[in-house]
Amino acid sequence: MDILETALDVSFILVMLGVAFAFVRLIKGPSLSDRVVALDMMTILIVSFCGLYAILSDDHAFIDVAIVLALVGFLATAALARFVDRAVLRSDEGADPEIDAPGADAPHHDPEESKG
Numbered sequence: 001m002d003i004l005e006t007a008l009d010v011s012f013i014l015v016m017l018g019v020a021f022a023f024v025r026l027i028k029g030p031s032l033s034d035r036v037v038a039l040d041m042m043t044i045l046i047v048s049f050c051g052l053y054a055i056l057s058d059d060h061a062f063i064d065v066a067i068v069l070a071l072v073g074f075l076a077t078a079a080l081a082r083f084v085d086r087a088v089l090r091s092d093e094g095a096d097p098e099i100d101a102p103g104a105d106a107p108h109h110d111p112e113e114s115k116g
Helices: 003-028 032-057 061-093
Strands: none
Touching: 003 032, 032 061
8 A cells, every 4th residue: 555545545534524523513503604614614625525536536527526516615605604694784783773783872962952
């Protein structure tokens, strides 16, 4: 067994451990942001798995699969990040502006009172 086969075997083991740990983080959360990062990490690890398998099998088709998967993973992460950002903005809009606004403790000036 030469050094390349040993390195590939160790790499496969580490990638699969990374996928398992990322899957645990995806399930446990606790927040949506943690789940998005875990899903992105799993995508990257699966892309690396495709690259490792392409080296092991000498099949160049898996490089194309890895490139397409990386592009789809990037787009999915960008879409999920936008979704999370919009969800945060929506929850901020539902807040009571009198209570939650910065400087809410400051005295309020009503322009109608000064016209009188």
